[in-house]
Amino acid sequence: MSLDRVARERLVQALAASVIEHADELTSLDQAIGDGDHGLNMKRGFEAVLAALPGLADKSLPEMLKAIGMTLVMKVGGASGPLVGTFFMELGKALPERPGRADLVAATEKAIEAVKARGRSEAGQKTLLDVLVPVHAVLAGGGDAKAIAAEAVQAADRTTPMQALRGRASFLGERSVGHMDPGSRSASLLIGAAVETLEFEVNP
Amino acid sequence: MSNVGIVIVSHSPKIAEGAADMVRQMVGDVVPLAWSGGDVDGGLGTNVAGILEAIETAWSPAGVAILVDLGGAETNSEMAVEMLPEDRRARVLVCNAPVVEGAVIAATESSGGSSLAAVKRSAEEFYA
Numbered sequence: 001m002s003l004d005r006v007a008r009e010r011l012v013q014a015l016a017a018s019v020i021e022h023a024d025e026l027t028s029l030d031q032a033i034g035d036g037d038h039g040l041n042m043k044r045g046f047e048a049v050l051a052a053l054p055g056l057a058d059k060s061l062p063e064m065l066k067a068i069g070m071t072l073v074m075k076v077g078g079a080s081g082p083l084v085g086t087f088f089m090e091l092g093k094a095l096p097e098r099p100g101r102a103d104l105v106a107a108t109e110k111a112i113e114a115v116k117a118r119g120r121s122e123a124g125q126k127t128l129l130d131v132l133v134p135v136h137a138v139l140a141g142g143g144d145a146k147a148i149a150a151e152a153v154q155a156a157d158r159t160t161p162m163q164a165l166r167g168r169a170s171f172l173g174e175r176s177v178g179h180m181d182p183g184s185r186s187a188s189l190l191i192g193a194a195v196e197t198l199e200f201e202v203n204p
Numbered sequence: 205m206s207n208v209g210i211v212i213v214s215h216s217p218k219i220a221e222g223a224a225d226m227v228r229q230m231v232g233d234v235v236p237l238a239w240s241g242g243d244v245d246g247g248l249g250t251n252v253a254g255i256l257e258a259i260e261t262a263w264s265p266a267g268v269a270i271l272v273d274l275g276g277a278e279t280n281s282e283m284a285v286e287m288l289p290e291d292r293r294a295r296v297l298v299c300n301a302p303v304v305e306g307a308v309i310a311a312t313e314s315s316g317g318s319s320l321a322a323v324k325r326s327a328e329e330f331y332a
Contacts, residue, residue, distance in 0.1 A: 037243075041249065044243075044245065074244075077250055077251045078243070078249055078250070078276040078280075081276075081279075082280055
């Protein structure tokens with residue numbers, strides 16, 4: 001997979017749009033079981049990412065991902081900033097400039113491990129890891145773009161009956177059951193946007 | 205001054221500033237002290253840049269103890285510590301303690317010249 005400058009710019013725009021267009025939805029999910037700032041925080045972060053275009057797309061893919069991660073860390077706030085930012089930064093550190101599927105599998109695994117360490121969390125605790133981990137399994141198992149996107153959506157849905165064990169929602173105990181995890185939803189949106197853009201680049 | 209510095213991080217700038225006021229009243233000027241509260245737009249939240257600035261302000265060769273309130277404050281503080289220059293990283297610790305009580309206890313311990321480890325231990329006795 002090789003992304004030229006135009007493709008990198010398109011990828012950044014798609015990632016940002018996926019979060020910004022769903023900011024209200026993310027906020028209402030977070031109002032149910034968190035502090036209600038997830039939509040606004042993520043929107044702020046990705047608006048800062050957009051503001052770094054077009055220069056951002058001049059960088060190589062790994063450098064661009066690292067820069068996105070750093071921007072999210074500095075701008076998002078909340079626990080999501082360091083978590084989502086770490087994912088992008090580690091992905092950038094681990095990916096070669098022209099990654100193949102095996103590179104993508106290995107790099108996302110490293111990035112997921114970094115998110116686990118940053119949040120001291122594992123899948124099953126109603127966090128973005130409940131999307132990242134199963135989506136990674138589909139990617140590693142050879143699933144195509146459609147399968148990956150579908151798993152991202154379903155995995156976020158599967159957080160609804162879970163009880164939160166990390167983050168602000170964990171204070172609610174059993175009352176966190178019955179609401180989708182906002183961080184899982186935003187991760188799912190980002191993955192959906194990435195997959196759609198990348199598939200377009202591979203099979204326009 | 206070589207007493208351990210204290211940094212207070214809260215989602216609310218008012219809580220962070222108020223806790224810092226209480227610390228200052230207890231220990232005066234012998235402890236380097238700084239706070240960070242709020243997101244980058246000034247709303248409730250925490251931000252890495254603000255925490256880095258507070259660590260810089262409260263910097264001491266003896267190290268810095270950070271007191272935090274809820275989850276994001278901890279995650280952002282740990283992120284900030286990792287972004288410090290390598291020679292400073294090991295000398296900044298995030299305490300697992302209640303933010304107000306922990307900050308007062310930590311600062312009192314620091315004002316007597318205790319080490320960073322001792323300051324952290326005292327603050328964390330609240331949860332022991």
